[in-house]
Structure formats: C-alpha cells, structure tokens
Amino acid sequence: MTKTFNALVVSEAADGSIVRGVHRRTIDELPAGAVLIRVHYSSLNYKDALSATGHRGITRRYPHTPGVDAAGVVEESASPAFRPGDEVICTGYDLGMNTAGGFGQYIRVPAEWVVPRPNSLSLRDSMIYGTAGFTAALAVYRLQYQGVKPEHGDVLVTGATGGVGSVAVAILAHAGYRVVAATGKPQEREFLTKLGAAEIIARAEVDDTSDRPLLAGRWAAAVDTVGGNILSTVLRSLKVRGVATCCGMVVSPELHASIFPFILRGATLIGLDSANTEASLRRTLWSKLASEWKIPWLNELAQECALEALSPQIDRILKGGQTGRVLVSLI
Numbered sequence: 001m002t003k004t005f006n007a008l009v010v011s012e013a014a015d016g017s018i019v020r021g022v023h024r025r026t027i028d029e030l031p032a033g034a035v036l037i038r039v040h041y042s043s044l045n046y047k048d049a050l051s052a053t054g055h056r057g058i059t060r061r062y063p064h065t066p067g068v069d070a071a072g073v074v075e076e077s078a079s080p081a082f083r084p085g086d087e088v089i090c091t092g093y094d095l096g097m098n099t100a101g102g103f104g105q106y107i108r109v110p111a112e113w114v115v116p117r118p119n120s121l122s123l124r125d126s127m128i129y130g131t132a133g134f135t136a137a138l139a140v141y142r143l144q145y146q147g148v149k150p151e152h153g154d155v156l157v158t159g160a161t162g163g164v165g166s167v168a169v170a171i172l173a174h175a176g177y178r179v180v181a182a183t184g185k186p187q188e189r190e191f192l193t194k195l196g197a198a199e200i201i202a203r204a205e206v207d208d209t210s211d212r213p214l215l216a217g218r219w220a221a222a223v224d225t226v227g228g229n230i231l232s233t234v235l236r237s238l239k240v241r242g243v244a245t246c247c248g249m250v251v252s253p254e255l256h257a258s259i260f261p262f263i264l265r266g267a268t269l270i271g272l273d274s275a276n277t278e279a280s281l282r283r284t285l286w287s288k289l290a291s292e293w294k295i296p297w298l299n300e301l302a303q304e305c306a307l308e309a310l311s312p313q314i315d316r317i318l319k320g321g322q323t324g325r326v327l328v329s330l331i
Helices: 046-051 123-145 163-174 186-195 228-236 260-264 279-290 307-318
Strands: 004-012 018-026 035-043 069-077 087-091 106-109 114-116 155-157 179-183 199-202 219-224 238-246 268-271 302-306 325-329
Touching: 004 307, 018 307, 035 087, 035 123, 046 307, 069 106, 069 123, 087 123, 114 279, 123 163, 123 219, 123 238, 123 279, 123 325, 155 163, 163 179, 163 186, 163 219, 163 325, 179 186, 186 199, 219 228, 228 238, 228 260, 302 307, 307 325
Parallel strands: 155 179, 155 219, 179 199, 219 238, 238 268, 302 325
Antiparallel strands: 004 018, 035 069, 035 106, 035 325, 069 087, 087 114
C-alpha cells in the first residue's frame, strides 16, 4: 500500500484563480531523487509566499507544494552519503520552487541538496534559521571575507524585523559589530534591541530621494534585504571601501545608481544567491550557525504554527507584517 502524507497544495482553479489547502498526497507523487526525507520542520520565506500565490517566476507548474526549507529524518537513501535515520537539512536549489517542497511531510531530492544536521543544532533550531537565517549567515560570511571588522564602524541592516534582517542583526551583534537596524515598524524597537541592535532608525533615514550621487559616508558595511531606492541610498552612504550585500526586492527589484560609490569610494556590492550556494560552503555556514554564530535567544525569533495554520501566515508575510521567523511543524 502506497504511503500517504499531508501537504499544502497550491492549485489553479478553472477560473484561473489560485487556491491552496492541506491535502493528502502519496509518496509515488514525489519527484525522482536519491533521498527520501520525512520532514519534521519547515519555515516560511517570502519566496514560499510568492509560490503559494501563483507567481510563475517562482513556480512554473501547478498543482505544487511550496517550501524552500526542510529538516527531517532520512527514510530511504540510494546514496552512500546518507542512511535511514540520519537527521538532515535541505534548503534552496529547486526545493519548493518546481520540486515539491517542505510544506509536505515528505520530500524526495538529490543527495547533493542534503546537508547533515550539525551535532549542536536541533532540527527545530535549523528551521528557525531556515533559508532566511542561512542567507543572513552568507551575508556575514561575505562581509568578513571582504575584511569588514567591528572596529571599521557601524553595520546597517535594512528590513531588520524580517526573516533575513532579524537573523542578520542577531549574528552581527553576537559577532561584536555595532548594528544599526532600519525598520518601518517602530513598534518593534524592543524586539530589535533584544536581538542586539545598538541603534534603531526609521526606514525613511535610508530612503533618500535626492539626485545626489553620493551621500555622507555613514556605514562600514550593510546587509540590505529590501532593494529598490533603499539599496541605492545604502550604496551612496557607504564609507570608503564599504561593503554591501543584497538579497531582497520587497521594495523593488530595480536599482538606480551611479558608478560614483564604486569609483570614488571603492565600494563593493555583493549579491547573495543562497539557493545555489555550493555544498562545501553550505556545510561551513551551517556549522557556524551551530557554533560561533549560534544565537542564544534563537527561540525568541520564531513563532511556531502547524501546516493547517500556515495560510494566514502566508498572507501576512506578503503584506509585510511578519516579524522574525515562522516555524512550520509537520510532526
């Protein structure tokens, strides 16, 4: 008898509208892959919400199960790298985009997508981080690779209450940087202070609408999670040899900027493509998240919900209402 399981399924109705709900699926419906994983936890990311609302730039074919994150236990493996019973993490690549993702109790994926769970990080903790936390870790790694040190000055984080932003604030503060958090949610000041932000500023302070090609050098580095004119303002506000990473487009996917920050201040802009990060670096970053970068108050970053309660959370993140992380329990 074929095993069945619960999954959030997003479908296109006859009238072209997108509908979603929790349905039973079978293991046989999963795509081919070397490793079958019983998912214990997933997490909600902006990309998941786009997939769950029919965004063809994320997911080409429906019906589909989103979820770019999954952590669980190997049930079957055709790869010598993994055995049944191994606890593993799978994030990025095509998971949850066009491959059935972590919003189902089972996934089947290529072995190359799978990372062993670090000993000091539980499956639950790994999904509080999820792709957002992994991307934040990648941002910090890239800044440090470029030589950014705490003594160089303030590090700005935009979209600081969101998934990537909140974890970036916490990791940077934990690593000794003075973090300035920019947010459009002044009511979350206590939350950001608890994460380690030394200063909290209004989003308007990093949204300059003048035509000036350069602004006063204020930031040694920045982690931008929103894009658009805010990223343009960040670039114009970097100090000499300042470094900015970018990973989001909530404000806009467009960037209007001159070359002056790059040729007059030697600024560096680094794009973060966490979905396609090579396996060796994935293991390094997960190891750091389990050790030197592990956030002591990690649980306070997340609210947990069951698969059946996920749909309202999807609506909330699309409206910009998410604070911290949403952990999805599938056990």
